[in-house]
Amino acid sequence: MYPARIEHYERPQSVAEALAALGRFEPGDAIFLAGGMSAMQAMKSRMLQPRCVIDLQDVAELQGVTREHGALRLGAMTRYAAIAADAAIPSAYQALRDAAAHVGDRQVRNRGTIGGSVSWNYVASCMPATVLGLRGAMLLAAADGSTRRVVADDFFLGPLETARRDDEILLAVEFPAPPAHCGSAYAKWGLIKDALPVVGICVMVGLDDDDKCVSARIALSGLADGCQRASAGEASLLDSEGDEQAIAVAMDAIAESVETQSDQSADADYRRQLIRSVGREVAARAFARARGQ
Numbered sequence: 147m148y149p150a151r152i153e154h155y156e157r158p159q160s161v162a163e164a165l166a167a168l169g170r171f172e173p174g175d176a177i178f179l180a181g182g183m184s185a186m187q188a189m190k191s192r193m194l195q196p197r198c199v200i201d202l203q204d205v206a207e208l209q210g211v212t213r214e215h216g217a218l219r220l221g222a223m224t225r226y227a228a229i230a231a232d233a234a235i236p237s238a239y240q241a242l243r244d245a246a247a248h249v250g251d252r253q254v255r256n257r258g259t260i261g262g263s264v265s266w267n268y269v270a271s272c273m274p275a276t277v278l279g280l281r282g283a284m285l286l287a288a289a290d291g292s293t294r295r296v297v298a299d300d301f302f303l304g305p306l307e308t309a310r311r312d313d314e315i316l317l318a319v320e321f322p323a324p325p326a327h328c329g330s331a332y333a334k335w336g337l338i339k340d341a342l343p344v345v346g347i348c349v350m351v352g353l354d355d356d357d358k359c360v361s362a363r364i365a366l367s368g369l370a371d372g373c374q375r376a377s378a379g380e381a382s383l384l385d386s387e388g389d390e391q392a393i394a395v396a397m398d399a400i401a402e403s404v405e406t407q408s409d410q411s412a413d414a415d416y417r418r419q420l421i422r423s424v425g426r427e428v429a430a431r432a433f434a435r436a437r438g439q
């Protein structure tokens with residue numbers, strides 16, 4: 147398959163230039179290109195037929211990881227390989243490194259970006275579930291100079307759907323300063339190692355001074371409705387010490403409460419079993435990190 151005719155290719159050097167290019171076209175007629183790992187396939191299959199492609203690879207202000215007063219900000223064009231290699235990301239947000247280190251193969255990790263992944267919001271993608279699990283927020287800018295911050299719970303609307311408007315660019319994904327004794331982890335299970343997950347799970351927990359769980363967030367990928375919170379499991383972990391039994395009960399609660407689908411990758415019961423087994427391992431790792439282990 148070959149793309150439909152693309153009339154214009156723009157390569158802006160700044161966010162202002164990128165938004166100006168976007169403004170020259172009717173809504174939806176121009177798209178941003180980040181790593182191209184999803185957009186190129188969508189253009190080849192003609193699922194996307196833009197008149198203009200705005201390539202963001204030279205926009206330096208969209209790249210890199212910054213920290214301020216404990217808060218973390220990942221520029222939209224930060225690539226998976228850079229996230230996976232960033233040893234300064236705190237234990238509270240280690241799930242980002244877990245996810246980035248296992249997205250696709252080396253080529254995908256060297257090209258794909260966090261901004262492209264959350265903007266595309268494919269059902270099985272690792273980053274939307276990870277950002278949702280970690281209480282992330284998307285910073286968006288429009289050509290009129292306005293910006294807005296949309297928390298993950300409001301940003302991810304459904305498969306391939308987000309709250310980003312056609313006239314907006316995603317600037318960054320931000321995470322608030324975490325409380326003390328906080329840890330997170332992510333893992334996926336795919337049919338082959340380098341493939342999109344059949345099921346992926348992100349767990350973030352916060353502990354009090356007695357190592358009791360005072361906050362828990364769990365998000366899933368790979369389900370037909372797209373990335374989603376697993377509130378039954380979150381409630382179940384509260385007040386526990388994250389022991390094997392408490393984690394098993396929480397993962398059973400999730401497996402029984404979420405809707406899993408049967409498709410060519412796995413049947414619904416198998417997905418439920420993956421939630422139990424991958425979930426136990428991920429939650430144990432998140433608790434260990436919260437304890438500083």
Ligand SMILES: Cc1cc2nc3c(=O)[nH]c(=O)nc-3n(C[C@H](O)[C@H](O)[C@H](O)COP(=O)(O)OP(=O)(O)OC[C@H]3O[C@@H](n4cnc5c(N)ncnc54)[C@H](O)[C@@H]3O)c2cc1C
Pocket residue numbers: 177178179180181182183184185186202222223248249250251254257258259260261262263265266268270271272273314315316317340341342343
């Ligand atoms: C072989 C292969 C294996 C893969 N395996 C995995 C996997 O295991 N786990 C996983 O999570 N993903 C996987 N993926 C998908 C990969 O993560 C993609 O990189 C990601 O979905 C898109 O990121 P990108 O930077 O390539 O964005 P692009 O493909 O360039 O763009 C995706 C969409 O986001 C929009 N966009 C990009 N940047 C912005 C911005 N700043 N503002 C507004 N809109 C923007 C584009 O217009 C486009 O609509 C795989 C892909 C391939 C090809």
